[in-house]
Amino acid sequence: MTAIAVRRLRSQLLAVPCAAPHDVVSHFGAMQAQDYLGALWAVGARMREAVEGDVEQALAERRIVRCWPMRGTLHFVAAEDVRWMLGLLAPRVLTRHRGRLERDFELDARTLRRARSAVEKALQGGGAMTRPEIYAALEKGRISTRASRGLHILFALAHERVLCFGARRGKQPTFVLLDEWLPPAPPRPREEALADVARRYFRGHGPASVADFMWWSGLTMKEANEAIALAGPLPDPANVAATAAHKVHLLPPFDETTVGYRDRSPIVEPELFQRVNAGGGMLNAVVLSAGRVVGTWKRTLRGQSVEIAVSPFRELTAREGRALEQAAARYARFLGKSVAVTKQLPALPSPP
Numbered sequence: 001m002t003a004i005a006v007r008r009l010r011s012q013l014l015a016v017p018c019a020a021p022h023d024v025v026s027h028f029g030a031m032q033a034q035d036y037l038g039a040l041w042a043v044g045a046r047m048r049e050a051v052e053g054d055v056e057q058a059l060a061e062r063r064i065v066r067c068w069p070m071r072g073t074l075h076f077v078a079a080e081d082v083r084w085m086l087g088l089l090a091p092r093v094l095t096r097h098r099g100r101l102e103r104d105f106e107l108d109a110r111t112l113r114r115a116r117s118a119v120e121k122a123l124q125g126g127g128a129m130t131r132p133e134i135y136a137a138l139e140k141g142r143i144s145t146r147a148s149r150g151l152h153i154l155f156a157l158a159h160e161r162v163l164c165f166g167a168r169r170g171k172q173p174t175f176v177l178l179d180e181w182l183p184p185a186p187p188r189p190r191e192e193a194l195a196d197v198a199r200r201y202f203r204g205h206g207p208a209s210v211a212d213f214m215w216w217s218g219l220t221m222k223e224a225n226e227a228i229a230l231a232g233p234l235p236d237p238a239n240v241a242a243t244a245a246h247k248v249h250l251l252p253p254f255d256e257t258t259v260g261y262r263d264r265s266p267i268v269e270p271e272l273f274q275r276v277n278a279g280g281g282m283l284n285a286v287v288l289s290a291g292r293v294v295g296t297w298k299r300t301l302r303g304q305s306v307e308i309a310v311s312p313f314r315e316l317t318a319r320e321g322r323a324l325e326q327a328a329a330r331y332a333r334f335l336g337k338s339v340a341v342t343k344q345l346p347a348l349p350s351p352p
Contacts, residue, residue: 004207004266005291006245011206011237012257013046014288015244021047021058022078029200030075030085032259033066036173038252038285039076044334045251051334059167062181066165066173068158070218072097082178084188086161088197089218094159101156105149115143115153116162120177128166128174194223195230202234205260215262248323249288250297250308250331258283258293268293272313287312289320299331305339306332312344 009015018024024046025031033039043064044050058064065082069075070089077085101107107115118141119134129137131154135145138153145153154175157163166176188196201213214224228234239245251257258264258276267288268276276293278284287295287310295312308328316324325342332340 002266002292003239006239007207007237007291008205008257008267009245009291010240011202011204011235013204014247014249014257015240017046017048019048021050021055022063025064025076026078026081027200028204028256029081029197030069030077031256032254033074033076035253036066038254039066041252041331041334042255043076045249045255049333051336053336056168059165065182067178068093068155070216072155072159079182080185082164082182083161083185084193085197086159087187088190088193090159090161092218094156097155101152105152107149107152107156111143112153112156112160114141116157116160117141118143119157119162123175123177124180126176126180128169128176130169130172130174134175191230194219194227195232198224198227198231199234201260202231205256206235206237208261209263212261212263216260245290246319246323247289248320248327250324250327251286251288253285254283255286257288258286267291275311275313287324289316289323294320301335301337304337305341306335306337307341307343309343309345316344 013024013027018027021043024043031039031042040052040055043055044052047054059066062079064076065079066074066076067082067086068090069077069082069085070093072093115138118138122134122137123129131150134154135150138145138150143153154163161178163175164178164181166174166181168174197217198213201216202208205212205216210221210224210228213219213228214221217224219227257267264273264276272293275296276284276286284296285298286293287297294314294316295310297308297310300307300309308331310324321344328340328342332338
């Protein structure tokens with residue numbers, strides 16, 4: 001066990017879990033939610049006991065919100081943090097993408113104003129629409145959504161703080177107007193927001209480096225150092241009890257444990273990282289033992305059961321095997337499945 005990996009079990013709420021979805025998300029500041037079902041489990045894995053519906057209820061009740069606060073990527077954010085976090089971090093993402101929006105999709109400022117007007121008209125009064133329904137409203141306003149243009153319109157409007165996700169309709173996500181979904185809040189001074197984003201990051205990810213913080217937040221080196229200086233003393237997670245340190249965790253794709261750092265060597269050997277990163281930025285679901293990645297896993301739903309197939313990077317010990325069964329049973333309870341069948345595949349050979 002490395003000291004960094006074990007201490008991160010505490011900051012990542014894997015050793016000391018929370019009671020409610022809001023508390024988990026607020027602790028981190030933001031939790032990546034690109035993979036929606038995986039993100040539900042990312043929150044549930046950090047709760048003392050949870051089922052999938054608990055996290056979805058927190059979203060429906062507007063306690064947490066799915067939006068694009070940083071890096072152009074979807075995250076869960078506590079409702080009270082959405083406006084200031086978007087205000088601090090989202091504009092820089094949109095500025096970085098404006099040239100491509102105009103060049104590749106002919107989305108200049110005038111066209112985006114027209115799109116905004118059409119979307120606001122369609123959603124005003126508490127409306128919620130799926131992506132195809134919003135595209136239909138845009139097309140009605142003679143704004144083409146073909147060839148990924150609609151997706152980039154939604155991306156721009158979300159970063160302009162017009163849209164966020166609402167509650168799901170069946171299995172379909174819906175979009176709502178941010179100003180109608182959340183109550184108004186006074187703007188926070190830039191220095192206060194910078195300090196808070198640094199405190200949240202290191203509280204939820206420490207020990208971590210400035211480079212890790214830059215990667216996660218999208219801040220420049222100068223801004224990141226300014227944020228750390230404004231934050232004052234940063235949290236320094238202590239080690240955890242041996243019983244917690246030796247637990248096995250099944251974590252979803254894009255979990256903060258893997259995605260929240262530029263340098264992932266404290267939790268996985270560099271020569272093994274290609275097995276965690278499937279390419280194109282896709283971070284696989286991982287098996288964590290003593291804070292380190294020891295394999296990947298996939299699920300298959302079969303009626304009232306969930307089959308979990310583990311691809312270990314090495315032979316798992318007998319204790320890890322028992323802990324893996326416990327982790328699988330916990331995940332099954334989260335899904336509301338009565339049985340968890342864990343299938344351990346042969347250990348993968350070491351890379352040449």
